[in-house]
Amino acid sequence: MLAGPQRGQLQRESKPCNLGTLVVHPPTGRWAVEALVAGSHNISKTVSVLVSGREVALPTDKEGRVKQGDLLILGDGNGVVAVTSGTPEMWTTNGIYREQRPEAFTPDGSRVLVTAGDSGLREFWSWSFAPRPTGVRVLPAGMTDSEGNLVTSGEPRIVLRHPRGGVRIAMQDATGTRPWKVGARLRQERRGLLTPLVLGNTLVFYRQGVWPPDGGDCDELNPGTYRRLELSTGQERVWRRHEGECSTRDFVAASVVRRTVYFIEGTIYSGNRLFEYDVARDATRELKFEGGVSKVLDISEDGRKLLVLTYPALVLHDVVDGSSIPLPRIAVGNGARLLAVP
Numbered sequence: 001m002l003a004g005p006q007r008g009q010l011q012r013e014s015k016p017c018n019l020g021t022l023v024v025h026p027p028t029g030r031w032a033v034e035a036l037v038a039g040s041h042n043i044s045k046t047v048s049v050l051v052s053g054r055e056v057a058l059p060t061d062k063e064g065r066v067k068q069g070d071l072l073i074l075g076d077g078n079g080v081v082a083v084t085s086g087t088p089e090m091w092t093t094n095g096i097y098r099e100q101r102p103e104a105f106t107p108d109g110s111r112v113l114v115t116a117g118d119s120g121l122r123e124f125w126s127w128s129f130a131p132r133p134t135g136v137r138v139l140p141a142g143m144t145d146s147e148g149n150l151v152t153s154g155e156p157r158i159v160l161r162h163p164r165g166g167v168r169i170a171m172q173d174a175t176g177t178r179p180w181k182v183g184a185r186l187r188q189e190r191r192g193l194l195t196p197l198v199l200g201n202t203l204v205f206y207r208q209g210v211w212p213p214d215g216g217d218c219d220e221l222n223p224g225t226y227r228r229l230e231l232s233t234g235q236e237r238v239w240r241r242h243e244g245e246c247s248t249r250d251f252v253a254a255s256v257v258r259r260t261v262y263f264i265e266g267t268i269y270s271g272n273r274l275f276e277y278d279v280a281r282d283a284t285r286e287l288k289f290e291g292g293v294s295k296v297l298d299i300s301e302d303g304r305k306l307l308v309l310t311y312p313a314l315v316l317h318d319v320v321d322g323s324s325i326p327l328p329r330i331a332v333g334n335g336a337r338l339l340a341v342p
Contacts, residue, residue, distance in 0.1 A: 020070065023112070024337040025105035026301055029077045030129060032102040032112045033335070039068030041095060052080040059091040067091035070100040072114065074129055084133040087125060090116050100125075103151040111176035113138075119146045126176035139170065139180050150197040153301065154256035159196040159203065166190050169198065169231075188229065188236070195250045199259050199279050203229040209246030218246035226263075228279070239277065240284055252296040255303025260319075262306070264293055274308070276319060287319065298338045305341045316341065 020034035037058060040046050046066040049056045051073060059067045069091035074082045085091065090098040098118045105112055106126070114125045114135075124139035144160040151158060156172040160182065167188045170180040192208035210222035218224070224247055226240035242248060242265065252274075253262040259279040266272045271292040277284045291312040298307040306317045308324075314336070315324040325342075 019335060020099070021101045021103075022335045022337055023102045023104055024339055025109040026339050028109040029339060030081075030105065030109050031075050031337070031339075032105070032129075033073050033075075034099070034101050035071040035073055037066065037069055037071060039091075039093065040065035041068065041093060051083050054083075056083050057085070059085055059088060061093050065093065067093050068095075068097055070098075072100055072102065072112070072127060072133070074112065074127075074133065081129065082131050082133050084127065084135075086114065086127070087116055087135065087137075103149075104153060105129075106176040107154075107174060113151065113172075113176065115149065117141065117146065122146050124149075124180070136177055138173065138176070138178070139182075143170075143182065147194075148250065150195065150251060150254070152197055152199070152254045152256060153299075155198055155254075157198040159198060159205075161190050161193060161196070163190060167193060167196070169203070186229075187234070194248060197251060197254055197261065198231075199254060199256060199261065201231050202259075202279050203231060204251070204261055204277070204279065205229070206242075206248050209242070211246055218244060220244060224248055226277070239282060253299040253306060255299055257301070258303035258319075260303060262287075262296060262299075264296075266292070287317065287322075289315070289317075289324070297336045300338055300341045305338065307336060307338055309336075 018036040020036055022033040024031045072084050072086050086100045090100050096118055100114050100116045103113045103115055111126045111128050116123055116125055121141050122144050123141045125135045126138050127133045127135045145162050149158050158170050160168045160170050166185040167190055168185050169183045172180055194206040196205035207225045207227050209224040210219040224242035224245050225238045227238050229236045251261050251263050261277050263275055264272050274287045274293045289310045291310050294309045294311055296306055296308050304320055308315050308317050314327045317324045
C-alpha cells in the first residue's frame with residue numbers, strides 16, 4: 001500500500017485459488033482436485049479460502065497463522081460435495097511444501113487415492129467421498145521414495161521404489177479401506193529405474209543411460225533404454241533405445257484394456273513427438289500431430305481416445321482410426337479430464 005493507515009504493507013487477493021491435479025470417475029461423474037494454500041509466512045498472509053461460497057477451516061499454528069498445504073475438494077455434476085484439509089502433518093510452517101495430490105478413484109468411486117508428502121516423505125491415503133471425508137493411510141512413509149508412483153486406471157498394482165527397499169510391487173485393496181499388500185523385492189536395481197508401471201503380467205520401465213564421469217552429454221554407446229520385465233518368468237529385455245538421451249519423462253498415459261503405454265520424446269525446439277507402445281504386440285509407433293505435442297491430459301476408459309494438448313490446439317484423438325477432433329482452446333493446465341467421449 002502506498003498511502004493510508006496500511007501504507008508499506010503488501011496485500012494481495014487471489015481469485016480463484018491455485019488448483020492442482022484433477023482426477024475424475026466417469027461412471028459416477030465424480031471428481032477430486034487439490035487446491036494449494038500458500039499459508040502465512042514471510043511476506044505472504046493467507047486470510048481465508050472460500051470454496052463454492054463457503055469459508056473453509058484451515059490448519060493454523062499456535063500463533064493462529066495459516067499453515068501451508070493442500071486442500072482436497074470433492075465434487076460431482078451438481079457441484080462441490082466436500083472439502084477436507086486431509087492429513088494434519090502435511091500442513092507446515094517451515095517453508096517446506098507437502099502436497100496432497102489426488103491420483104485416482106477406487107473402482108466404485110466411493111474413495112479417492114491421494115499421494116502425500118515432500119522430497120523426504122511419501123505415503124498414500126484413501127479418503128471417502130462423503131460430506132465429511134474420512135481418511136485411511138494405505139501405505140506408510142518409508143516404503144516408496146519421492147520420485148513418484150504411476151497409478152493406472154483399472155490396474156490395482158503399483159510399483160514402489162526406495163533406496164533401501166529396492167523395487168517392489170504393491171497390491172491395492174479394491175475398497176480403499178485396508179493397507180496395501182507389498183510384495184517381495186525384485187532383482188532390478190532401484191538406481192536409474194524410471195517411470196515404472198504394470199500392465200497385465202508385464203512391468204514396463206525406463207533404465208537411465210550413462211553420463212561421462214567428467215560431465216557432458218549422454219554416452220552415445222550407453223543411452224537410456226525402454227524395457228519390459230515379464231513378471232511370470234523374470235525375463236527382462238529392451239524394447240527401445242533412446243538414442244542420444246540418458247533420461248526421460250514419465251509415461252504420459254496407459255491403458256489396461258488395450259495394454260498400451262504412451263510416451264513423449266523430443267524437445268520444444270526439435271518438436272515433441274508422441275509414441276505408443278503396444279505391450280501385447282511388442283510394437284512401437286508414432287502418433288503424428290501437426291505442430292508437436294505439449295502434453296497428454298487423459299485417456300478414455302476403453303483406451304481408444306487421448307485428450308492431447310498440441311501447440312496449435314486441444315484435440316481428442318482416436319488411436320484406432322487416427323482421427324482428431326479439435327476442441328475449444330482453453331487454459332487447461334493440468335485441469336482437463338474426460339468424463340465421457342463421443
